[in-house]
Amino acid sequence: MLSRSAERIYWLARYLERTENTARLISVHMNLLMDLPKGVEMGWPHLIRINSCEKLFFEHYKVANERNVTNFLLVDERNPISLYSSLVYARENMRTTRELLPDESWEQVNEMYLYVKNHLDSVNNRRGRIVFLDEIMQGCQRFTGLLSGYMSHNAPYRFIRLGRNIERADMTSRILELACLLLSESRSNEMRHYESILWRNILQTLNALLMYRQHVRSRVKGDDVLNYLLRDTALPRSIACCISDIATAINLLPNNDILPKKVIELQTYVQTIDTDKATQFQLRKILDDLQSRLGDLHNDITENWFLVQEQTQSQTAEAG
Numbered sequence: 001m002l003s004r005s006a007e008r009i010y011w012l013a014r015y016l017e018r019t020e021n022t023a024r025l026i027s028v029h030m031n032l033l034m035d036l037p038k039g040v041e042m043g044w045p046h047l048i049r050i051n052s053c054e055k056l057f058f059e060h061y062k063v064a065n066e067r068n069v070t071n072f073l074l075v076d077e078r079n080p081i082s083l084y085s086s087l088v089y090a091r092e093n094m095r096t097t098r099e100l101l102p103d104e105s106w107e108q109v110n111e112m113y114l115y116v117k118n119h120l121d122s123v124n125n126r127r128g129r130i131v132f133l134d135e136i137m138q139g140c141q142r143f144t145g146l147l148s149g150y151m152s153h154n155a156p157y158r159f160i161r162l163g164r165n166i167e168r169a170d171m172t173s174r175i176l177e178l179a180c181l182l183l184s185e186s187r188s189n190e191m192r193h194y195e196s197i198l199w200r201n202i203l204q205t206l207n208a209l210l211m212y213r214q215h216v217r218s219r220v221k222g223d224d225v226l227n228y229l230l231r232d233t234a235l236p237r238s239i240a241c242c243i244s245d246i247a248t249a250i251n252l253l254p255n256n257d258i259l260p261k262k263v264i265e266l267q268t269y270v271q272t273i274d275t276d277k278a279t280q281f282q283l284r285k286i287l288d289d290l291q292s293r294l295g296d297l298h299n300d301i302t303e304n305w306f307l308v309q310e311q312t313q314s315q316t317a318e319a320g
Helices: 003-033 046-051 054-060 066-074 083-095 103-120 118-124 126-150 155-184 187-190 195-205 209-216 223-230 239-252 259-271 279-307 308-317
Strands: none
Touching: 003 046, 003 066, 003 083, 003 126, 003 155, 003 195, 003 279, 046 054, 046 066, 046 155, 054 066, 066 083, 066 118, 066 126, 083 103, 083 259, 103 118, 118 126, 118 209, 126 155, 155 195, 155 209, 155 239, 155 279, 195 209, 209 223, 223 259, 223 279, 239 259, 239 279, 259 279
């Protein structure tokens, strides 16, 4: 398998996971708006901050209100991490690697792309946005299930697992960061009265509420939710489970060099995170650090597998 093809498949998985998780992020924020009493303040700028795209946002918008933020994160082509941009990139990567993937997966991604393209205006009102987000989340789930059921679990599929789980772990950490942000500011004292609603919405957004109740067997509490979504190794969207899946994929791929050791270090770091005594500010620092470590792992994967062909070509040219 060419490193160029491996990289495209890896990024295809990342872009589609980003598409789904951007939908989940907006969804949890909207659900909170509907579940919390009127008068409890919810800041739309938080969504810009946790995606680290404040500079780009304010280059194009003056006010971080609901309409502007949702438009920027969902359908703005000028934003490279918007849902629409991610889907466009995923479709292009898939178009150039179709020979490695089931035909039905191309049809699924293309249908999602056409749906988004034809419903760009629907995100401007809440009712239309809810339908839009549900359709995208279901479409991404169909794609994931389709690959799992139809595709050989060989090297291309392992690169898909790598891309999907790095992106998923990163986005789960950003969704947790959103909760910490909402609870950390002084004006959020009123929000603390409704903390259980916030954490329940976080669990629902990650399809983890039922599993949490079965596992924790207690009412929804912030510390328990954080520990569960960070350290549980059985929940598919928990960070520890994503890293475990990354480790499995890496161990099954050839020429993995030092990557297994790097993943073990990351697994150890996650399991030693202590949320019980950390303040909301400290938790945000921990989640920022975790995102940084996931970024380092992505760089190691890129250097190990995707730059090989480029370096070989360069060496061949120099030798010639």
